[in-house]
Amino acid sequence: MVIKDAKFICSNTKAEQCPQTTLPEYAFIGRSNVGKSSLINMLTGRLKLAKTSSFPGKTQLINHFLINEQWYLVDLPGYGWAKVSKESREKWGKMIKYYLQNRPNLACVLVLIDSRLPPQKPDLDFMEMLGTMGVPFVLIFTKIDKQSGQKTDANIAAYMKTLEETWEELPLYMKSSSTTRQGREEVLAFIEEVNKR
């Protein structure tokens, strides 16, 4: 897919304030620092479309970007900040759950996972939530330039083994690097394919 146009539309905290649309949308989410903003900027070819390195305490917003006037890319607030209060975590949980349950045009959630780490509980818990809600998702293993391909593949294999313990069917996964732009075509081709369904 060629990205001809990518524009910021709005930031909200509630699903019903998000654009009223029948266009499909794809939501990107992951633990803080996983490389979500960098990936969104890499995919859209816009250096500062998504703000990198947001910090805890900042208002957590659902950001909508319209791509090629065809689909929405949604930047969801990340989870897993070490020093975030229980209250903030609960607020995040409520907002995300409400969003996931109230966007009938949500085609897929792309869960970003740091390819260098063993499975992390916040990620596994989030996938569990998606599964319970019946929301389709895929995984993107990020920052693959930071280690050898062999190491990345070994980590992913270990990850899949962990998922096998709870999931009957393993999710589709892709690998990415915002530095080398690896994975860009694959992620965009995936979105294009789902858009055709």
Ligand code: GDP
């Ligand atoms: P976010 O909090 O998930 O939005 O993460 P950011 O996109 O702000 O990235 C967090 C840090 O990781 C920043 O210092 C980025 O420059 C760095 N980073 C993000 N993606 C990559 C990547 O693919 N490769 C490398 N080497 N660094 C990355």
